[in-house]
Amino acid sequence: MTALLTILVLVFILVAIWQMVKIFDLSQVGLSENDQVATDKDNSLNGYLMIGFLAFIYIITIVSVVKWGDLPLLSNAASEHGPGIDNLMIISLVIIFIVQTITQFLLHYFAFKYKGEKGKKALFFADNNTLEAIWTIIPVITLAGLIIYGLFTWTSIMNINEDDDPIVVELYAQQFNWKARYAGADNTLGNANVRLIDIDKANILGVDESDPNAQDDIITSELHLPVGKPVLFKMRSQDVLHSAYMPHFRAQMNCVPGMITQFSFTPTITTAEMRQNPDMVDKVAHINKIRQENSKELVAEGGEALDAYEFDYLLLCNKICGKSHYNMQMKIIVETEEEYNAWLKEQKVFKNSLVTN
Template sequence: MTALLTIIILLFVAVALWQMVKIFDLAQVGASNTQVADDNDNRLNGYLMMGFLVFIYAITIASFWYLGDLPLVSNAASEHGPELDTLMVISMIIIFIVQTVTQFLLHYFAFKYKGEKGRKALFYADNNTLEFIWTIIPVIVLAGLIIWGLFTWNDIMNVDQDDDPMVIELYAQQFNWKARYGGGDNVLGKANVRLIDLDKNNILGVSEDDPNAKDDVIVTELHLPVGRPILFKMRSQDVLHSAYMPHFRAQMNCVPGMVTQFGFTPTITTEEMRQNPDIIDKVQNINSIRIEKSKELTAKGEEGLEPYTFDYLLLCNKICGKSHYNMQMKIIVETQEEFDTWIAEQKNFANSLN
């Protein structure tokens, strides 16, 4: 597939260079220009337009065939995920239908009405009926999608405090993540980057004088209890980052100097997701690649790659610097009992200070 894409790119580059040479020739002042299209030229271009239409449809079908498996569509692990997926799929179907119809009309009419000697074009100054049709239909479709999207967005962002959501802070810095839990009172202590004190191991700038901060728990691995609403508060220490959790259909910018938030309810534990057929296929495919790569490394006397095991991940979705690609944190979704056991083993903020 990579070779095919490379060939296509080289073909496009060659066509672009060819067109640039033609433009340069036409731009020569005083040069004689005999490149006036005749019926044969117009006929050839008409057939080329139809050929390009076939190419567009062929590459579209090939893309669906080889790249159309979208495992994330069936692997939403949050309560709002399926509705977001439905909205995405419907949007893609509408785009596909419109693209298919409009591309056909564009190329077909270019072929049907190609230039011929003696034929005169019929010019319409305006056509109110056509203009109404191609205006009102997109307005209705887009308005429907936008309104649906706004309702979906409001459902996601309006976290009901009556559901007792667990409050967790996601702290972004080049190039890693920290998570801070509110502790037993589920209230995060005040924090400010000006309060960062590395000598005391206060790496998040949490206020030592705030009573609510004493039982806060700071970790480098995010654990979430399944079925419980989570409200994330997000901060950035340095530059603009973006907290992206693809399987939970969650993303929110982390902006220096302000707190942003995003909430969701995880619905599938890590162990359950590992049994998903799509995930099993993905893991097997990745490990088959790693085995081949390990053979190459071993032949060079280097250490082979460890087998891949699926985990949810928190990623940075903003290009925040040279190590942006490696800015991630593992997320473990587990039962409430497993979470309680894990959190009880962690040091609170007061005990972590030097």
């Protein structure tokens, strides 16, 4: 109720201010000094301001390119299709940069060059089919090229080659954590439904206990992937719309309640190798420097020092799914096939993980 009253008061204040401005404008009618018609001096001032703003735009752009233009995010793709996605992004950025540079210059320069002057009448064309064709056809060709390139890139990613025999893994989303379910030795996931969830028996994903394909499934809280092996992810959501986002693998797919979505990729860089990436080494060092500074303040206030940060691939939720959305993540470990197989052997299969009464 208090919030409603506050909003109403603010609305009434704004209406009152608007009415006062209108009254002031009416009271100034007939005064030569309040003609409200732009003079040559006004037009000249605005023309120079436009040039000044153009210079500001270019200075900010140059500073940004010099300081942050190395685009390290586009140099650490860890999946086979990642470079293709990065290439599409770079091409789009280059085209946008060129178009923005040219159009902003023309916009601001023409505003200055053709500013209003007393006795000067602008030359204009009421209709020019050639100009209209040019500024219509060029954007159409450019956008069509980007869209077609993007569609081919997307199709090449989403077309799963069954001959590659990908490892099948389910990503199960719920507020506010992830679970991974591996298909086991038969590489076939057992049937599952949220209506089959039985907390008392530790069947937290609603896996069908009577399905033979489900008996060797493996449920984990950490995602391990073998390098160089294609992985097919089947995605489910227990409650609301989530989005499985793995930034270093250039992978993202919504997890929709009531249906199964999928995405596949082949990891190309192990976690250990990515930790040695020069860009990643610099990033980790920068993060730990900040953490050390924050730790001093925490210790001074009687708290505990922050642990040193170490890089890990992460599975994140990229949809705002609730109050703890920011903390919905799962570690991804990319390792050699031997390390992956050794880890997999240590995991308990579904039939042995159920709690019997």
